[in-house]
Amino acid sequence: MPQIFKRPTSLKDVQTHFCSGCHHGTIHRLVAEAMDEFGVQGRAIGIASVGCSVFLYSYFDIDVVEAPHGRAPAVATGVKRARPGSFVFTYQGDGDLAAIGTSEIIHAANRGEDITVIFVNNTTYGMTGGQMAPTTMVGQRTSTSPYGRMKEKDGAPLRMAELLAQLEGVSFSARVAVNSPRNLMDAKKQIKTAFRYQVEGKGFSFIEALSACPTNWGMKPLQANERVGTELCDYFRLGVYKNIMEL
Amino acid sequence: MTKRLFVKGNEAVAMAAIEAGCRYYFGYPITPQSDIPEYMSAELPRLGGEFIQAESEIAAVNMLLGASATGVRAMTSSSGPGISLKQEGISYMAGSELPGVIVDIARSGPGLGGIDASQADYFQAVKGGGHGGYHIIVLAPASVQEMYDLTMLAFDLADIYRMPAMILSDSVIGQMKEALIPNRRPEAELPSKEWAVRGKGEGDQRIVKSLYLGDGELEAHNWKLHNRYCELKEKECRWEAFRTEDADLLVTAFGSCARIAKTAIMLAREEGLKVGLLRPVTLFPFPAAAYEELTSRCKKILDIELNAGQMIEDVRLSVSPDTEVFFYGRPPGTGSLPTPEELLEQIRKHY
Ligand SMILES: Cc1ncc(C[n+]2csc(CCOP(=O)(O)OP(=O)(O)O)c2C)c(N)n1
Numbered sequence: 001m002p003q004i005f006k007r008p009t010s011l012k013d014v015q016t017h018f019c020s021g022c023h024h025g026t027i028h029r030l031v032a033e034a035m036d037e038f039g040v041q042g043r044a045i046g047i048a049s050v051g052c053s054v055f056l057y058s059y060f061d062i063d064v065v066e067a068p069h070g071r072a073p074a075v076a077t078g079v080k081r082a083r084p085g086s087f088v089f090t091y092q093g094d095g096d097l098a099a100i101g102t103s104e105i106i107h108a109a110n111r112g113e114d115i116t117v118i119f120v121n122n123t124t125y126g127m128t129g130g131q132m133a134p135t136t137m138v139g140q141r142t143s144t145s146p147y148g149r150m151k152e153k154d155g156a157p158l159r160m161a162e163l164l165a166q167l168e169g170v171s172f173s174a175r176v177a178v179n180s181p182r183n184l185m186d187a188k189k190q191i192k193t194a195f196r197y198q199v200e201g202k203g204f205s206f207i208e209a210l211s212a213c214p215t216n217w218g219m220k221p222l223q224a225n226e227r228v229g230t231e232l233c234d235y236f237r238l239g240v241y242k243n244i245m246e247l
Numbered sequence: 248m249t250k251r252l253f254v255k256g257n258e259a260v261a262m263a264a265i266e267a268g269c270r271y272y273f274g275y276p277i278t279p280q281s282d283i284p285e286y287m288s289a290e291l292p293r294l295g296g297e298f299i300q301a302e303s304e305i306a307a308v309n310m311l312l313g314a315s316a317t318g319v320r321a322m323t324s325s326s327g328p329g330i331s332l333k334q335e336g337i338s339y340m341a342g343s344e345l346p347g348v349i350v351d352i353a354r355s356g357p358g359l360g361g362i363d364a365s366q367a368d369y370f371q372a373v374k375g376g377g378h379g380g381y382h383i384i385v386l387a388p389a390s391v392q393e394m395y396d397l398t399m400l401a402f403d404l405a406d407i408y409r410m411p412a413m414i415l416s417d418s419v420i421g422q423m424k425e426a427l428i429p430n431r432r433p434e435a436e437l438p439s440k441e442w443a444v445r446g447k448g449e450g451d452q453r454i455v456k457s458l459y460l461g462d463g464e465l466e467a468h469n470w471k472l473h474n475r476y477c478e479l480k481e482k483e484c485r486w487e488a489f490r491t492e493d494a495d496l497l498v499t500a501f502g503s504c505a506r507i508a509k510t511a512i513m514l515a516r517e518e519g520l521k522v523g524l525l526r527p528v529t530l531f532p533f534p535a536a537a538y539e540e541l542t543s544r545c546k547k548i549l550d551i552e553l554n555a556g557q558m559i560e561d562v563r564l565s566v567s568p569d570t571e572v573f574f575y576g577r578p579p580g581t582g583s584l585p586t587p588e589e590l591l592e593q594i595r596k597h598y
Pocket residue numbers: 050051052053069092093094095096097120122124125126127128133
């Protein structure tokens with residue numbers, strides 16, 4: 001019987017530490033599938049960030065460098081400039097990329113580094129116990145916004161896919177979600193496009209993936225999944241914000 | 248005929264890095280080290296390398312981390328406030344066992360301070376300036392020639408011991424022009440970098456990381472690093488002993504301060520005072536044995552620094568018992584650089 005579904009070669013055959021209902025695992029899988037499809041596993045160098053995805057090397061069967069919190073785009077810059085033939089991607093959470101690492105992401109993007117950034121937006125600091133993130137929704141209660149995020153005091157959630165799309169150096173920027181089969185298929189397609197930019201040496205590509213964190217949202221997995229499709233998708237609109245070559 | 252050049256200390260660092268095979272430089276402007284990025288920005292593209300003016304010193308040191316992780320020779324440089332920003336990355340590099348060269352053309356502080364010569368960043372450099380209890384190799388040149396030779400050595404030591412190496416200098420040596428013999432890169436037996444991430448190809452995955460969560464893992468990792476520091480102390484201490492054979496008073500100083508001290512010692516010798524200089528070239532590893540040995544005969548040592556007393560702690564820990572240890576130093580700032588006559592006065596006082 002022909003096999004129609006299998007574990008991507010770029011993923012290891014191990015159990016993940018992610019909570020049930022967490023989307024990190026699904027996003028890992030899509031990234032691994034896309035790597036397999038482009039045949040880049042052997043020359044891939046992943047840059048792990050600090051957050052729930054820090055164990056990138058435990059799940060992906062590729063070379064990995066672990067970056068300090070927020071600095072993955074700078075580390076990726078050093079890696080890619082030193083080894084232009086490699087396939088380099090960062091995998092970062094919203095605290096990592098949109099708070100402590102805003103300087104590094106903006107400038108790597110603006111330089112048009114030939115790398116891909118996978119940005120996982122779960123509107124909270126997952127690893128440290130659900131504190132407020134720069135992407136936390138207005139009104140959302142977290143362990144450091146017990147009365148809900150206040151726009152007047154905390155600012156409004158940052159929309160990174162739109163923000164980065166404005167930079168000249170960015171070739172591709174899209175926001176995706178993996179909460180439904182339809183969104184998942186589309187997410188796969190956009191991740192592949194982002195990778196194609198790098199494989200063809202066409203510059204900086206950015207994927208923002210909305211992601212559920214049931215543990216820190218205080219929700220059941222199904223509820224959390226639903227929140228992504230409703231509340232999050234309402235503010236963080238899915239779509240392609242930049243695609244300079246229409247790849 | 249040997250070629251002789253007339254260059255600035257900062258230029259000598261950049262030239263030596265290139266001679267040592269460094270083709271990747273990441274930096275951010277700050278006085279008094281900007282000659283280094285300026286030189287690299289002109290030369291590296293011609294050599295097929297990469298120069299990036301980073302958005303900050305934080306980004307620069309992380310670019311260094313990334314480049315070094317692939318196994319190439321790479322460098323960053325800065326001063327005072329910029330070196331403070333690099334400490335996070337230096338700690339990660341130390342934890343991840345990554346080589347890489349960091350040049351600190353120190354300036355006066357704290358805060359924005361000033362741009363005068365300073366040795367007030369001795370603690371920051373040699374005691375592990377970031378978090379976690381680590382060390383890096385620290386070399387202290389006292390001439391333009393040493394800026395050159397020690398930069399090449401820094402690359403070799405960093406590769407051999409898989410840890411960051413720092414050139415700790417200041418504006419006196421960095422901005423001064425002197426004759427330089429541009430020596431060829433010395434032959435060195437260097438380990439191959441199988442640990443480097445280059446894409447796993449058909450082989451096994453390689454990981455460059457500093458996170459160790461398993462029971463006992465981090466402790467074992469730290470013992471491994473600690474043992475490497477012990478090995479460095481055993482094998483790599485370097486120092487200069489100048490007219491110490493018959494000395495009744497030893498003077499000790501490093502870097503630019505040691506030059507002023509040397510002049511003062513020669514003035515003292517003219518007066519018939521038997522004074523010698525012990526100049527540590529490696530600040531980490533600190534040449535403790537040299538102090539112990541020299542002070543087992545000469546029981547008086549005067550430590551002079553361009554700060555209010557930092558290396559003095561290591562001197563006190565290293566001298567043989569019953570040695571009298573004196574200190575003279577002034578915190579850095581415009582007008583605080585001591586003159587040879589001022590130091591001669593101190594020599595007379597403690598002789
Ligand atoms: C300099 C520094 N500050 C703070 C931390 C603590 N810290 C670890 S992970 C994290 C945030 C993680 O959140 P996010 O990036 O959103 O990723 P997630 O865990 O949600 O996937 C923080 C603040 C750190 N490791 N380093």
